[in-house]
Amino acid sequence: MINVMEKALTPKGFRDYLPRQMRLRNFVVSILRQTFEKYGFEPLETPTLEYASTLLGKYGEEADRLVYTFKDKGDRDLGLNYDLTVPTARVLASYQQEIKLPFKRYQIQRAYRAEKPQKSRYREFTQCDIDIFGSSSPLADAEILAVINESLVAVGLTDFEIRINSRQVLFRILADSGVLETTLKMSAIQTLDKLGKISWDGVTSELIEKGLDNTQIKAIQEAVSVSQPDDVLNQVMSAAWQLGVPKERLVFSPTTARGLDYYTGVIFETVVTKAGIGSVTGGGRYDDLVKKLGGPDLPATGTTLGLDRLCDALSILYLVPEAVKGSAVTVLICLAEDAASVSNYALEVVKDLRSGGVASEIFLVSKSLDKQLKYASEKNIPWVVIIGDKEVTSNKLTVKNLKTRQQEELLLGEFKDRLAAS
Amino acid sequence: MINVMEKALTPKGFRDYLPRQMRLRNFVVSILRQTFEKYGFEPLETPTLEYASTLLGKYGEEADRLVYTFKDKGDRDLGLNYDLTVPTARVLASYQQEIKLPFKRYQIQRAYRAEKPQKSRYREFTQCDIDIFGSSSPLADAEILAVINESLVAVGLTDFEIRINSRQVLFRILADSGVLETTLKMSAIQTLDKLGKISWDGVTSELIEKGLDNTQIKAIQEAVSVSQPDDVLNQVMSAAWQLGVPKERLVFSPTTARGLDYYTGVIFETVVTKAGIGSVTGGGRYDDLVKKLGGPDLPATGTTLGLDRLCDALSILYLVPEAVKGSAVTVLICLAEDAASVSNYALEVVKDLRSGGVASEIFLVSKSLDKQLKYASEKNIPWVVIIGDKEVTSNKLTVKNLKTRQQEELLLGEFKDRLAAS
Numbered sequence: 101m102i103n104v105m106e107k108a109l110t111p112k113g114f115r116d117y118l119p120r121q122m123r124l125r126n127f128v129v130s131i132l133r134q135t136f137e138k139y140g141f142e143p144l145e146t147p148t149l150e151y152a153s154t155l156l157g158k159y160g161e162e163a164d165r166l167v168y169t170f171k172d173k174g175d176r177d178l179g180l181n182y183d184l185t186v187p188t189a190r191v192l193a194s195y196q197q198e199i200k201l202p203f204k205r206y207q208i209q210r211a212y213r214a215e216k217p218q219k220s221r222y223r224e225f226t227q228c229d230i231d232i233f234g235s236s237s238p239l240a241d242a243e244i245l246a247v248i249n250e251s252l253v254a255v256g257l258t259d260f261e262i263r264i265n266s267r268q269v270l271f272r273i274l275a276d277s278g279v280l281e282t283t284l285k286m287s288a289i290q291t292l293d294k295l296g297k298i299s300w301d302g303v304t305s306e307l308i309e310k311g312l313d314n315t316q317i318k319a320i321q322e323a324v325s326v327s328q329p330d331d332v333l334n335q336v337m338s339a340a341w342q343l344g345v346p347k348e349r350l351v352f353s354p355t356t357a358r359g360l361d362y363y364t365g366v367i368f369e370t371v372v373t374k375a376g377i378g379s380v381t382g383g384g385r386y387d388d389l390v391k392k393l394g395g396p397d398l399p400a401t402g403t404t405l406g407l408d409r410l411c412d413a414l415s416i417l418y419l420v421p422e423a424v425k426g427s428a429v430t431v432l433i434c435l436a437e438d439a440a441s442v443s444n445y446a447l448e449v450v451k452d453l454r455s456g457g458v459a460s461e462i463f464l465v466s467k468s469l470d471k472q473l474k475y476a477s478e479k480n481i482p483w484v485v486i487i488g489d490k491e492v493t494s495n496k497l498t499v500k501n502l503k504t505r506q507q508e509e510l511l512l513g514e515f516k517d518r519l520a521a522s
Numbered sequence: 523m524i525n526v527m528e529k530a531l532t533p534k535g536f537r538d539y540l541p542r543q544m545r546l547r548n549f550v551v552s553i554l555r556q557t558f559e560k561y562g563f564e565p566l567e568t569p570t571l572e573y574a575s576t577l578l579g580k581y582g583e584e585a586d587r588l589v590y591t592f593k594d595k596g597d598r599d600l601g602l603n604y605d606l607t608v609p610t611a612r613v614l615a616s617y618q619q620e621i622k623l624p625f626k627r628y629q630i631q632r633a634y635r636a637e638k639p640q641k642s643r644y645r646e647f648t649q650c651d652i653d654i655f656g657s658s659s660p661l662a663d664a665e666i667l668a669v670i671n672e673s674l675v676a677v678g679l680t681d682f683e684i685r686i687n688s689r690q691v692l693f694r695i696l697a698d699s700g701v702l703e704t705t706l707k708m709s710a711i712q713t714l715d716k717l718g719k720i721s722w723d724g725v726t727s728e729l730i731e732k733g734l735d736n737t738q739i740k741a742i743q744e745a746v747s748v749s750q751p752d753d754v755l756n757q758v759m760s761a762a763w764q765l766g767v768p769k770e771r772l773v774f775s776p777t778t779a780r781g782l783d784y785y786t787g788v789i790f791e792t793v794v795t796k797a798g799i800g801s802v803t804g805g806g807r808y809d810d811l812v813k814k815l816g817g818p819d820l821p822a823t824g825t826t827l828g829l830d831r832l833c834d835a836l837s838i839l840y841l842v843p844e845a846v847k848g849s850a851v852t853v854l855i856c857l858a859e860d861a862a863s864v865s866n867y868a869l870e871v872v873k874d875l876r877s878g879g880v881a882s883e884i885f886l887v888s889k890s891l892d893k894q895l896k897y898a899s900e901k902n903i904p905w906v907v908i909i910g911d912k913e914v915t916s917n918k919l920t921v922k923n924l925k926t927r928q929q930e931e932l933l934l935g936e937f938k939d940r941l942a943a944s
Binding site for chain 1: 569634
């Protein structure tokens with residue numbers, strides 16, 4: 101073989117998903133989709149390319165620099181979607197007649213950020229967003245929490261913690277500690293958010309750098325330790341419990357802030373306890389954002405579930421289901437000879453198996469039986485059917501189970517019974 | 523509401539998919555995926571952005587002009603994937619150790635072309651590709667035809683025709699007519715491919731413009747009318763019949779050429795007879811292309827199924843399944859009062875319904891019962907449960923079926939039985 105592109109790579113921060121990765125991704129997406137729909141969320145998709153003017157100036161200067169923008173051949177300024185929230189704000193603005201409120205939508209799509217690639221951080225990644233637009237009820241926030249819980253359980257995770265807080269709780273902690281100036285408050289919150297990743301000592305030195313004094317920091321530490329959920333947060337948590345989120349899994353975390361500063365109420369994120377990776381979900385209430393992004397003035401709450409991180413967590417914790425580890429094929433039909441009578445028999449058998457719903461393939465290259473069996477075992481295909489002149493004559497199949505190594509001659513009907521029983 | 527982005531649009535040739543469109547798309551994709559996997563095809567995905575050098579110079583000058591390319595902030599030349607074949611050729615080159623041959627992959631992804639937008643032609647569209655790499659057997663071509671047939675039947679289409687031809691048949695027609703020069707041959711084939719869209723008269727004038735004379739054209743018309751499938755084509759068709767493609771649906775079409783000139787063997791496309799749109803699938807054998815694209819030297823055969831056109835065909839022929847016409851929600855729970863006891867009862871009910879697998883939502887805004895019922899009927903939600911003080915006291919539910927307009931008071935258990943029976 102000539103390997104002209106042997107070293108051809110994806111651009112840095114971009115990935116190929118080979119079948120072994122895709123099977124897990126498709127499994128997770130299919131579970132998420134089912135769960136979202138059971139909770140009444142409806143699917144939405146938006147283009148990969150938007151007018152740059154739709155994307156820029158929405159999240160602040162830092163994010164603007166991370167948006168992929170370019171001029172197309174018609175001299176239009178275009179950009180790749182940075183997230184799914186801005187495009188949805190545009191949709192909410194454009195289709196006000198068609199969209200019924202409250203609007204519960206899910207959106208599973210790639211997003212693009214020209215970030216410095218690092219562990220578990222890519223320039224192209226898949227977001228699974230659920231959001232409720234048009235409801236300011238604490239029940240809406242609780243619904244989001246319930247979807248997070250049920251989705252994660254459904255994909256196979258059990259050992260996780262949904263950390264919940266609210267902007268009001270954070271502001272009260274800082275107010276009680278004498279930190280009142282807005283910029284300083286927001287900056288201090290970014291530092292407090294790092295607790296868990298860094299210690300109080302680390303947080304203290306960062307806060308001092310930012311201009312807080314030791315008395316204030318001591319007061320903050322004290323205020324954090326006695327902090328309690330406020331009324332709204334209690335309503336949200338209590339409704340989430342009623343919707344099935346286990347009490348021990350929903351943890352009040354008075355320093356959780358999320359990086360972004362557009363939240364206006366509750367804030368939540370999910371950590372898969374033993375996976376040792378960043379949060380797998382992040383969200384909260386953002387009542388001012390849709391309008392700020394150019395959409396209508398609608399209260400909103402929602403979360404992102406990170407597909408890449410969910411798949412990483414399942415892999416790290418050895419929770420990838422057996423069914424997605426190998427090929428989806430149940431039966432490989434191997435041809436022992438090249439004769440037309442052999443391939444005709446094989447076609448008849450594969451057609452019959454497939455029409456009974458059995459995923460089957462014929463080995464399509466003229467190779468030794470050994471090589472055909474190797475292909476099956478490398479791909480984790482459990483059953484092999486061998487067809488040669490002998491089988492054509494006897495009208496039977498030589499059937500081999502690659503797990504038990506048992507080999508027998510069966511009629512097609514007998515083999516199908518065997519499959520149904522296995 | 524403030525409608526800052528009211529006129530905010532997608533760039534020309536790019537589309538939003540609202541829930542009503544997404545439900546149909548998700549339905550079609552899910553059927554295609556199941557069918558592909560039943561035939562042993564495995565999922566693959568590649569990045570949206572590739573190095574421009576991976577994309578350009580592969581399909582000729584005309585296609586190069588349609589590739590979206592730009593420089594990123596690191597001065598790298600990048601481009602958006604123009605199709606799914608070139609990225610797969612790169613994958614085949616890069617992962618030769620990991621990928622087992624023959625490699626049967628499916629890939630469902632968006633592709634981008636800076637074309638002049640027109641009816642049923644967009645700048646961003648979704649391709650569903652299945653290809654077999656590493657097999658030169660006619661059985662491989664037949665497998666592709668069988669998947670096309672089963673996929674289209676599975677999504678609900680019956681009245682379609684798979685037109686099949688081969689490059690060899692086309693060349694023989696031209697050779698028999700005295701057209702031997704390569705460029706002229708290829709050019710004449712592009713014109714012949716238009717038969718069906720334009721008449722023989724139209725084809726004749728185009729061929730004359732291209733430099734053929736009347737004797738040659740007459741000879742072509744004669745050769746077309748007596749043309750027969752060659753041996754390979756007969757083998758492919760016969761294997762496809764054995765795999766379940768109905769004979770009357772697989773039609774030998776001696777002028778079908780497909781626009782692209784990289785096919786080396788059989789060529790096929792599918793027309794949904796009464797839909798009045800372009801072909802919904804297109805493909806064939808392309809044994810030289812993977813190497814030409816920079817991949818290893820592998821024979822290949824495959825097809826694209828156009829998701830957008832398949833959805834268009836289902837809509838045009840009124841074949842959209844009932845189940846995807848409205849929201850996936852079965853029960854809307856309406857709150858007649860704002861009291862905590864009412865919402866607590868609602869949470870209990872919705873949790874119970876969902877845990878039984880019933881897609882349900884609570885109406886999350888404080889609005890009149892009329893407005894809540896209007897929401898349910900606009901979204902095609904069949905059942906409404908009304909909960910107010912009365913229901914809290916009686917521990918029953920007021921249940922309304924929006925199709926029969928029947929309203930009754932039921933215990934939760936009774937309602938679930940009703941749902942199970944409906």
